[in-house]
Amino acid sequence: MPAIELISKDDLEQFKNELFAELRRMGIRSQGPAIQNKEWIKSYEVRKLLNISPGTLQNLRINGTLHYTKIGGILYYKTEDINKLLENNLR
Known part of the structure; x- marks a missing residue:
């Protein structure tokens, strides 16, 4: 019968640090900065960036809150406009 091994918080912390180091070494980063x-x-x-549904995004387009460009059936948005939208809605 195999022995039970316990994992401590320090073990998990070390694993996390090693995992992040490996991901950085491979060039994998979070989506946020890449989008920005x-x-x-x-x-x-x-x-994904705004954590909204397709319907909410459609409403932002329809009411003119967020401008877009459509090329070949694909909608594109300027990151500058998204940043302005976020800044204007600060509370």
């Missing part, structure tokens, strides 16, 4: 460096982003990226 783009001038134009697609609908799914906007929804």
Whole structure:
């Protein structure tokens, strides 16, 4: 019968640090900064960034809150406009 091994908080912390170090070494980063460096982003990226549904994004387009460009059936949004939207809605 195998022995039971307990994992401490220190073990988990060490694992986390090693995992993040490996991901950085491989060049994998979070989505946020990668999106912020783009001038134009697609609908799914906007929804992910703002944590909103497709319907909410559609409402933002319809009422003119968020401008977009449509090319070949794909909607693109300027990150500058998204940042302005966020800044204007600070509370």
